[in-house]
Amino acid sequence: MAIAITCWANGTSRRSPKSGATGPFDGWPLGRGFDRFYGFLDAETDQYAPELVRDNTPIDAAGTFATGYHLTSDLVDQAIRYHRRSCRRQRQDRRG
Numbered sequence: 001m002a003i004a005i006t007c008w009a010n011g012t013s014r015r016s017p018k019s020g021a022t023g024p025f026d027g028w029p030l031g032r033g034f035d036r037f038y039g040f041l042d043a044e045t046d047q048y049a050p051e052l053v054r055d056n057t058p059i060d061a062a063g064t065f066a067t068g069y070h071l072t073s074d075l076v077d078q079a080i081r082y083h084r085r086s087c088r089r090q091r092q093d094r095r096g
Contacts, residue, residue, distance in 0.1 A: 006086045008036035010079045012043065025056045038078045047071045 009029045029037035038054050045051055048065040051058065063069030 006035050006082075007033065008082045008086075009034045009039065010037070010082065011039045011075055012045075013037065013039060013041050023056075028053075028056055030056055036082060038082070039075065045071065050074075 013029050025031045028041065036055060039052065040050050041053055042051070047070055050061055050071045052061055053059065061069055061071075062074055
């Protein structure tokens, strides 16, 4: 029986070299071996209006300070989502 292993990163990726939204992506988390990434590439970012990246795509934050958005909660929520999807896939792999 084969077990699928997913390797994902969540948070900051300070080791990523500076590059634009069009790449090169070889130093970004997916280029370094992660299957998924959600977070920011710089050493620091605004906690209420972060410059976020999902995999290799820049994205907007899910909210603003006015709507109650905070980066820490967003990172935790995303980590929980990644973990649940990974567990769900492993259960499906065992069944079938």
